[in-house]
Amino acid sequence: MLTNSHHPDAATQVEMFRRMALLKANDERSRKVVTAGRLAIPYYSYRGQEVIPAAMSVNLTDQDYLCTIYRGIHDVIAKGTPLKAVWAEIAGRVNGTCKGKGGPMHLTYPSKGVMVTTGIVGSSMPIANGLAWAAQLSGDGRVAVATFGDGASNIGAFHESLNLASVWKLPVIFLCSNNRWGEHTAYGKTTPVARISDRAAAYGMAGIHVDGNDPLAMYAAAREAVERARAGEGPTLIEAMTFRFHGHVFGDADRYMDKAEKAKWVAADPYPAFRARLIAEGLASEETLAGFEADAEAQLDEAVEYALGAEFPGLEELSTDVFGEAA
Amino acid sequence: MSDTLLAEKPAEKTAKPITVLEALNQALADAMAEDDTILVLGEDVADPEEGGVTGVTRGLSTRFGDKRVRSTPISEQAIIGAAIGASLAGYKPVAEIMLMNFTTVAMDMIVNHAAKLRYMSGGQTNVPIVIRTMTGAGFSTGGQHADFLEAWFAHTAGIKVVIPSNSADAYGLMRSAIDDPDPVLFVENMPNYWTPYPRFDPGHRVPIGKARVAAEGSDITIVSYARMMNEAQGAAARLAESGISVELIDLRTIAPWDQETVLASVAKTGRCLVVHEAVVPFGVGAEIAAVVSEKLFGKLKAPVGRVGAPFNPVPFSKPLEDAHIPNAARIADAALALVKGHSN
Numbered sequence: 001m002l003t004n005s006h007h008p009d010a011a012t013q014v015e016m017f018r019r020m021a022l023l024k025a026n027d028e029r030s031r032k033v034v035t036a037g038r039l040a041i042p043y044y045s046y047r048g049q050e051v052i053p054a055a056m057s058v059n060l061t062d063q064d065y066l067c068t069i070y071r072g073i074h075d076v077i078a079k080g081t082p083l084k085a086v087w088a089e090i091a092g093r094v095n096g097t098c099k100g101k102g103g104p105m106h107l108t109y110p111s112k113g114v115m116v117t118t119g120i121v122g123s124s125m126p127i128a129n130g131l132a133w134a135a136q137l138s139g140d141g142r143v144a145v146a147t148f149g150d151g152a153s154n155i156g157a158f159h160e161s162l163n164l165a166s167v168w169k170l171p172v173i174f175l176c177s178n179n180r181w182g183e184h185t186a187y188g189k190t191t192p193v194a195r196i197s198d199r200a201a202a203y204g205m206a207g208i209h210v211d212g213n214d215p216l217a218m219y220a221a222a223r224e225a226v227e228r229a230r231a232g233e234g235p236t237l238i239e240a241m242t243f244r245f246h247g248h249v250f251g252d253a254d255r256y257m258d259k260a261e262k263a264k265w266v267a268a269d270p271y272p273a274f275r276a277r278l279i280a281e282g283l284a285s286e287e288t289l290a291g292f293e294a295d296a297e298a299q300l301d302e303a304v305e306y307a308l309g310a311e312f313p314g315l316e317e318l319s320t321d322v323f324g325e326a327a
Numbered sequence: 328m329s330d331t332l333l334a335e336k337p338a339e340k341t342a343k344p345i346t347v348l349e350a351l352n353q354a355l356a357d358a359m360a361e362d363d364t365i366l367v368l369g370e371d372v373a374d375p376e377e378g379g380v381t382g383v384t385r386g387l388s389t390r391f392g393d394k395r396v397r398s399t400p401i402s403e404q405a406i407i408g409a410a411i412g413a414s415l416a417g418y419k420p421v422a423e424i425m426l427m428n429f430t431t432v433a434m435d436m437i438v439n440h441a442a443k444l445r446y447m448s449g450g451q452t453n454v455p456i457v458i459r460t461m462t463g464a465g466f467s468t469g470g471q472h473a474d475f476l477e478a479w480f481a482h483t484a485g486i487k488v489v490i491p492s493n494s495a496d497a498y499g500l501m502r503s504a505i506d507d508p509d510p511v512l513f514v515e516n517m518p519n520y521w522t523p524y525p526r527f528d529p530g531h532r533v534p535i536g537k538a539r540v541a542a543e544g545s546d547i548t549i550v551s552y553a554r555m556m557n558e559a560q561g562a563a564a565r566l567a568e569s570g571i572s573v574e575l576i577d578l579r580t581i582a583p584w585d586q587e588t589v590l591a592s593v594a595k596t597g598r599c600l601v602v603h604e605a606v607v608p609f610g611v612g613a614e615i616a617a618v619v620s621e622k623l624f625g626k627l628k629a630p631v632g633r634v635g636a637p638f639n640p641v642p643f644s645k646p647l648e649d650a651h652i653p654n655a656a657r658i659a660d661a662a663l664a665l666v667k668g669h670s671n
Contacts, residue, residue: 065416099449108448115415115452120439126405127440130412130420137366137394137418144412157435160405167400321450322484324508 006223007216010283012058016215017278018292019054023074024271025296026083030073030090033304034250041090041104043250044071048213049242051270052177053078055218056145059226060113065131065144067116067124070105071177071244075147080112083299087307094313101313101321122155124148125174129165132172132235143171143229150239151182153196162203162237171229173222174237177212179244184256197239205235212240213270245269344523350494351383351459351515354501355421357530359391365505366395366413369406369423369459373398380425381461381520403429407436410456411444419505420456427462427514428471430480441510442485457504461515463554463604464652470640473517475553475605480512481582481614487535488581490514492556494524496579499533507535516553516604538585540592544574547598547662550589550615552578555602561655562602562662571666581611586618593619597628598665602658607635629665634658 008016027047033039057078060066068075077086081097089096090104097109105119116127128146135142152158153176165172176196180187193199200207206228210221218240225236243265247254254262278284345353359365367387371379376398378385388396399406403424410420424430430437437458445453464473480488489504489511491497497515504511541556542563551559556577563573574592578584593599599619601612612633619631634653642648 065412067412097449098447098451101449102447106447108444108451110415110451115412116440116444118440120435123408123435123440126408126436127412127415129405130409130414131416132412133409134413134416134418137413138416157404157408160400160402161408163400164402164405164409168397321446321448323487324445324450324453 006220008058008219012219013215013278014284014288016054016058016219017274017284017289019057019078020050020271020274021289021292022083022296022299023050023053023077025293025300026073026077029300029304031250038308039091042070043104044248045244045246045250046071046074048245048265048269049177049179050074051215051218051274052175052212052240052242053147055215056175056222058219059222060143060145062112063140063142065113065115065128065135065142066147067118067128067131067144068114068147069117069121069124069149069152070119071149072117072147073104073107076107076109076114076117079109079114081107081109081114083303084306085109087303088310091307091310092312093307093310094317095310096307099313099317101317122148122152122157125152125161126157128172129161129170132165132170132229133168135171136168141230143173143226145173145175147175147177149182150176150178150180150187150191150196152176153199154182154190162200162205162235165235166203166205169232169234171232172235173225173229174235176237176239177242178239179242180261181244181248181257183248184252186258195239197237200237205237208236208238210238210240212242213268215270215274343526345494345526346521346523347491347494347497347515348381348383348520350498350527351501352385354498355384355387356390358502358505359387359395362419363395364418366397366418366420367423368397368399368409368420370401370425371398372396372423379423381517383459383515384423403433404436407433407441407458410458411436411441411454414454414456415444415452421505422456422458424458424460426472427460427476428474430458430460430476437480437486437510437512438483442483445509446485453508454510455508456510457501457513458510459513459515461517461520463517464641464648465518467643467645467648468641469643473641475514475603477512477514477581478605478610481611485509487511487583488514489535489579490516490553490581491579492516492519492553492577495527495531496533496539496577498527499531500535500579502530502532503535511535514553519554519557533579536580536583536585538579538588539577540574540588541577542573542575544572544596546572546596547600547666548574548576548589548592548596549600549602549658549662550576550578551602552581553604555604555653558653558655559602559658562658565655565659566662569663571662573662584615589615590619590622593623594626597626599627600632600634600658600662600665602634602653604652605635606638607633608638610635629668632661632665634661
């Protein structure tokens with residue numbers, strides 16, 4: 001159970017909001033750029049889920065590892081990957097993080113600990129275990145975070161990974177954003193347990209069920225898991241409840257979603273709620289927060305134009321990076 | 328193109344033979360002693376679990392500690408995932424998937440991740456892992472324990488596939504696989520684990536991607552690998568009795584295969600027969616036959632032939648299993664047909 005003993009100080013809360021502002025603006029800009037036909041990419045909107053990466057990332061260092069998924073650009077940006085490099089990558093340009101060879105579903109940026117972004121549901125977890133194993137062997141105090149959605153908790157790799165992490169007591173955090181939808185199918189049709197976090201008990205692992213749209217609760221959950229991992233006390237499964245405001249992939253009109261449920265979640269959008277609370281409690285001024293938003297837009301203006309004006313990789317890149325030079 | 332590594336220092340070889348299993352154990356031990364980033368993981372691999380079901384990793388955890396040699400749960404995806412993740416952080420894991428059929432359980436990790444992370448990251452990350460696995464018919468294990476699936480992996484860009492046929496190659500290829508900066512699938516042929524072969528020099532390496540001309544000849548080139556080399560050698564002896572001279576090539580690496588050596592040989596002999604234990608359709612033989620036909624069209628004295636298992640699962644019943652596995656007689660018959668039926 002969550003102890004709720006961790007409370008972010010004012011500066012941390014403001015920093016969490018700053019990151020959320022950037023993530024929200026980035027998602028809105030992404031959809032705008034795709035809608036305008038300036039980019040043709042598979043895009044998985046994370047709008048509505050910004051609290052989780054913001055609260056997790058403020059508890060991590062650049063040395064900590066992240067393995068995320070196709071709906072994980074917010075994780076990648078929150079971890080500190082430069083926006084220009086991200087945009088150049090999703091635009092397939094040579095100056096992108098991966099020389100344009102990964103794209104929006106395969107972002108990598110090791111200098112900020114972004115080791116893998118995967119397009120395969122559930123596959124972030126087995127690899128995060130290995131990174132955590134390396135940290136355990138090296139004794140360098142790093143933690144590894146695997147992010148995934150609720151649908152991933154039904155693939156075999158989830159169960160294999162939790163079991164191995166627990167038996168090896170790895171410094172790994174399994175961070176599930178439960179947005180109630182696995183592609184087009186509702187949670188209840190695919191998952192027989194009310195809470196994914198309950199599955200932690202089956203592996204002798206700490207499980208935390210948390211409101212992933214509540215910045216304070218999410219911060220506390222992330223903090224507790226990171227401290228447990230750094231202390232050598234093993235892995236944690238966090239189930240962060242949230243909701244995605246758009247369809248599975250951009251262009252999907254989400255007709256399968258329950259309209260009333262969606263309306264309820266959108267009305268409870270965590271972004272304006274957190275913004276209003278920071279001002280109401282005197283933790284930040286309207287000017288400060290508006291400044292973050294304006295800065296995010298300015299960064300995006302620059303990043304998008306940088307990316308769309310950049311060169312595509314030369315065709316010689318087609319067959320490089322398949323293998324390295326043999327020793 | 329012959330194995331100069333072995334030929335260079337014959338004086339250091341001792342008379343006492345060494346089995347493939349011992350050679351693999353020695354390769355792992357020598358590599359681990361030299362480089363403490365090398366890790367071993369897999370089901371039963373540590374000493375309390377007897378160093379693996381056949382004992383390839385026996386003694387390693389006692390010598391190098393249970394942090395570096397870890398027995399895992401029966402969780403193939405978790406094994407390969409842990410190896411990949413540790414390799415991304417600078418370690419060099421050697422992961423065992425006990426049997427080749429069980430690699431199917433971990434295909435996502437092998438094919439979508441290990442093989443592709445270098446490319447998809449634009450060269451920022453790489454996956455220097457070795458995946459050891461064993462297979463081979465002959466033990467009446469039925470349809471799910473003895474398949475040769477090397478063509479599946481050879482068909483995936485980003486992973487190398489090696490298959491030794493003898494102790495020296497097992498040692499030398501393992502050392503090269505561990506040194507390699509990319510994932511290498513290392514296929515061990517269970518039926519010849521306990522076969523003694525000539526000893527090799529300590530530290531000896533066999534480069535990945537280089538075939539070995541095991542015997543020189545002039546009438547037909549037989550290309551094979553793994554335990555089928557023994558059968559091909561038997562076939563060559565039979566053919567010699569009929570006055571047919573066989574050039575025998577041990578491919579040693581399936582991906583990337585040594586086109587230069589094979590093409591040079593077939594250009595000389597004018598005939599090519601590819602022999603493997605895997606089923607024939609869509610197999611390694613198909614790729615070799617296609618390349619040889621394309622590159623040497625007009626110079627071939629006969630169509631490229633293939634000998635492999637028939638297109639059925641490995642059967643259990645002994646007479647059926649025996650009939651499934653290619654043998655010297657079948658290879659000799661196929662070679663004879665190519666030489667007699669199509670000679671100019």
